[in-house]
Amino acid sequence: DADVTQTPRNRITKTGKRIMLECSQTKGHDRMYWYRQDPGLGLRLIYYSFDVKDINKGEISDGYSVSRQAQAKFSLSLESAIPNQTALYFCATQPRGGNQPQHFGDGTRLSIL
């Protein structure tokens, strides 16, 4: 079983719809991140959380919101999807303390028509 699980893996939806992407982890890591990846633009940070009561904006948070329901779960919502939010979305986890690598889920491919 994957340590960092993202659902759904693929989603096609229409402009204006509300969408939730889910991430759950069994690694016991405190820190969780949401990124989007677009061709030629690399990975860009949307939101991150260092523990259950901590939510922080990344470099491109507009149009997104998150919820950290438990240590193991971090959800990303698009309240009213628009076509330029079409991208590959990754969730990542990281242990607390020191410089630890981040561990990525398999990604959610989101298409907004």
Place this chain on the structure above:
Amino acid sequence: GQNIDQPTEMTATEGAIVQINCTYQTSGFNGLFWYQQHAGEAPTFLSYNVLDGLEEKGRFSSFLSRSKGYSYLLLKELQMKDSASYLCAVTNYNQGGKLIFGQGTELSVKP
């Protein structure tokens, strides 16, 4: 501000050696990571450098020069499966563990 530069694309031959460079500008540098990402898949961790010098892991090595703001990833005995994007990412003391990623270098290995 922070800035990370990598070549966009590189091509190499199976069995050869390739070096992928990464230059960065950041205050309070606190480490540099290399990740490998196959098309449509998750990035996977390759290496971490925080002190100057070379770190070797099998066919892959990573080098860091903090004074020059420079790192490279060296891949030896290239295999077709090494065709992937290679991402350089830095962290600094002000970021609390967050990573800032470069755009990635797309490596194509040809027979």
